[in-house]
Amino acid sequence: MTAIANPRQAQAWNGSVGLHWAAHTARYDRLISGVDEALFGAADIAAGDRVLDVGCGAGATTRSAARLAKDGHVVGVDISAPLLERARESTVAEGIANAAYELAEAQLHPFPDAGYDNVISRGGVMFFADHAEAFRNLWRALRPGGRLTFICPQPSGPQWEESRALYLFSQLVNGPDESGDSDTVVATTAMASLSDPDRIREVLDGYDDVTVTPVTIETEWGRDARDAVDFLLSRSPDTVVGPQKRAELEDALRPYTRPNGVRMRAGVWLVSAVRP
Ligand SMILES: C[S@@+](CC[C@H](N)C(=O)[O-])C[C@H]1O[C@@H](n2cnc3c(N)ncnc32)[C@H](O)[C@@H]1O
Numbered sequence: 001m002t003a004i005a006n007p008r009q010a011q012a013w014n015g016s017v018g019l020h021w022a023a024h025t026a027r028y029d030r031l032i033s034g035v036d037e038a039l040f041g042a043a044d045i046a047a048g049d050r051v052l053d054v055g056c057g058a059g060a061t062t063r064s065a066a067r068l069a070k071d072g073h074v075v076g077v078d079i080s081a082p083l084l085e086r087a088r089e090s091t092v093a094e095g096i097a098n099a100a101y102e103l104a105e106a107q108l109h110p111f112p113d114a115g116y117d118n119v120i121s122r123g124g125v126m127f128f129a130d131h132a133e134a135f136r137n138l139w140r141a142l143r144p145g146g147r148l149t150f151i152c153p154q155p156s157g158p159q160w161e162e163s164r165a166l167y168l169f170s171q172l173v174n175g176p177d178e179s180g181d182s183d184t185v186v187a188t189t190a191m192a193s194l195s196d197p198d199r200i201r202e203v204l205d206g207y208d209d210v211t212v213t214p215v216t217i218e219t220e221w222g223r224d225a226r227d228a229v230d231f232l233l234s235r236s237p238d239t240v241v242g243p244q245k246r247a248e249l250e251d252a253l254r255p256y257t258r259p260n261g262v263r264m265r266a267g268v269w270l271v272s273a274v275r276p
Pocket residue numbers: 006009013018028029032054055056057058059060061077078079080083104105106107121122123124125127128
């Protein structure tokens with residue numbers, strides 16, 4: 001890999017956070033795939049496009065982009081080796097021949113100048129050490145007239161079912177707010193780095209036609225409360241909970257149980273910008 005601007009994120013995404021995502025790719029995909037319609041609707045990928053998927057993880061959106069750019073080519077980049085391994089396996093298994101992956105840090109990677117018609121990212125652009133530098137690097141990778149489209153979280157807060165439920169869950173498991181320097185805390189904290197639309201516009205200096213549109217999605221956490229609790233607890237394997245606490249955790253998630261699983265409303269920004 002080229003130089004790493006944010007070694008702590010590289011450690012998290014190659015360590016416990018990335019390994020957990022790699023072990024639960026289908027689950028994480030169900031969790032966030034509610035944004036896909038908005039992402040791909042705005043990106044408007046054409047059949048011959050050259051597409052770059054930034055922070056592609058296990059490659060679900062890279063594969064979707066490859067199906068749209070059927071006469072073009074898609075490159076997924078990520079700093080996480082275990083997630084790229086899963087991406088490559090799924091791409092072969094699905095018989096997709098026009099997608100490739102590179103272990104690369106998107107802030108610093110020497111992408112080909114004007115090498116892409118479309119740059120997309122489903123939640124992979126919040127972890128940069130220097131967002132302005134990273135988006136300048138992606139600007140350079142786009143051809144003039146090419147479009148950047150990405151999804152990032154809106155501020156969390158009591159207005160969102162997901163924030164309320166996860167806050168209560170974390171209080172029950174950890175007591176007062178979790179803090180510190182664990183991989184999970186490092187990754188979760190960075191998730192919020194672009195939650196302010198003014199900040200998004202600031203780091204997209206040099207792009208034209210910047211739009212930041214609120215989108216409400218439903219995130220799916222499990223088949224039922226028990227399954228969702230199993231999944232959430234698996235993210236902190238050192239945490240042991242007894243039967244009483246477990247029942248409380250299931251009770252906390254039960255209000256979000258719908259016929260199609262434990263689903264919570266959450267807010268994201270859909271961001272679109274064009275290289276002039
Ligand atoms: C929240 S996950 C989203 C993964 C994927 N886009 C998806 O929707 O399933 C964030 C991804 O960004 C990657 N990432 C973080 N910092 C990065 C960087 N500087 N360059 C490239 N990828 C990065 C992580 O390794 C991780 O796979």
